[in-house]
Amino acid sequence: METVPLSHYLMLSATLFVIGIVGVLIRRNVIVVFMSIEIMLNAVNISLIAFDNYMNLSSGQIFSFMVMCVAAAEVSVGLAIIIALHRNKPTVNLDEFNLLKW
Amino acid sequence: MELLIFYPLAGFCVVLALGVVFNNSPVGSALALIGMMLGLAGIFILQQAHFIAILQIIIYAGAIMVLFMFVIMLLNLKKGDDAGWIARERNLLLSVLTGLLAVGILYKISDVLFTAKMDTPATLPDTFGTVAVIGETLFTDFVLPFEVASILLLAAMVGAVVLAKTKLD
Numbered sequence: 001m002e003t004v005p006l007s008h009y010l011m012l013s014a015t016l017f018v019i020g021i022v023g024v025l026i027r028r029n030v031i032v033v034f035m036s037i038e039i040m041l042n043a044v045n046i047s048l049i050a051f052d053n054y055m056n057l058s059s060g061q062i063f064s065f066m067v068m069c070v071a072a073a074e075v076s077v078g079l080a081i082i083i084a085l086h087r088n089k090p091t092v093n094l095d096e097f098n099l100l101k102w
Numbered sequence: 103m104e105l106l107i108f109y110p111l112a113g114f115c116v117v118l119a120l121g122v123v124f125n126n127s128p129v130g131s132a133l134a135l136i137g138m139m140l141g142l143a144g145i146f147i148l149q150q151a152h153f154i155a156i157l158q159i160i161i162y163a164g165a166i167m168v169l170f171m172f173v174i175m176l177l178n179l180k181k182g183d184d185a186g187w188i189a190r191e192r193n194l195l196l197s198v199l200t201g202l203l204a205v206g207i208l209y210k211i212s213d214v215l216f217t218a219k220m221d222t223p224a225t226l227p228d229t230f231g232t233v234a235v236i237g238e239t240l241f242t243d244f245v246l247p248f249e250v251a252s253i254l255l256l257a258a259m260v261g262a263v264v265l266a267k268t269k270l271d
Contacts, residue, residue, distance in 0.1 A: 004148075019116070022201075053231075079173045
């Protein structure tokens with residue numbers, strides 16, 4: 001049976017990662033920037049699992065499990081920070097959060 | 103068969119990821135992200151990683167995206183609340199340089215990928231990626247990371263409550 005080569009999975013992963021980077025760089029909405037970070041984490045998971053499948057390991061899947069744990073923790077804390085910021089300054093535009101700038 | 107499923111699914115994921123970045127309304131972005139994560143779960147199933155695919159649906163498409171939707175509704179965001187994807191003028195040079203860097207990285211990665219010798223995949227046992235195998239690895243070789251992850255999640259839970267509760271002053 002014809003199977004998809006590993007490099008195509010890695011290309012998908014790299015493409016999604018670059019899309020995530022672009023999202024973080026060009027968008028000014030805090031929530032969308034946060035979602036782009038999630039895209040990048042998912043892109044990394046693809047390559048971890050592709051290598052796992054290629055080499056018949058289990059550790060890559062454990063690693064992507066850990067990535068999901070960290071993503072869940074990051075999202076809960078990050079969204080709490082966004083809510084706290086929004087309470088302090090009612091906007092979601094990243095350019096207006098310049099309180100820490102000197 | 104794998105080819106027939108993989109390429110449409112990969113295209114679907116890439117289009118939806120672009121949809122997340124280039125959508126004006128945050129709710130639309132969140133919906134596109136949910137679709138992308140479901141597509142990625144399909145790709146994980148294609149790679150025989152069933153357990154991770156289920157986790158992807160439960161944790162990402164379920165829990166995390168519900169949290170995102172919840173916050174979007176809570177903040178009552180409207181369309182075009184930000185200035186779109188216009189580069190700020192004083193950062194124009196930096197933006198262009200970073201974009202070039204990203205494109206260069208993508209080019210280099212694809213260059214390496216298509217010249218590397220990666221055409222001898224291992225033969226997989228039938229049990230690859232099942233809950234039993236993953237659970238066994240998790241509780242033998244990776245017990246300490248597992249415990250650390252549980253402490254991390256506890257800390258995140260407490261941190262989220264504290265941050266969302268108190269006023270930032």
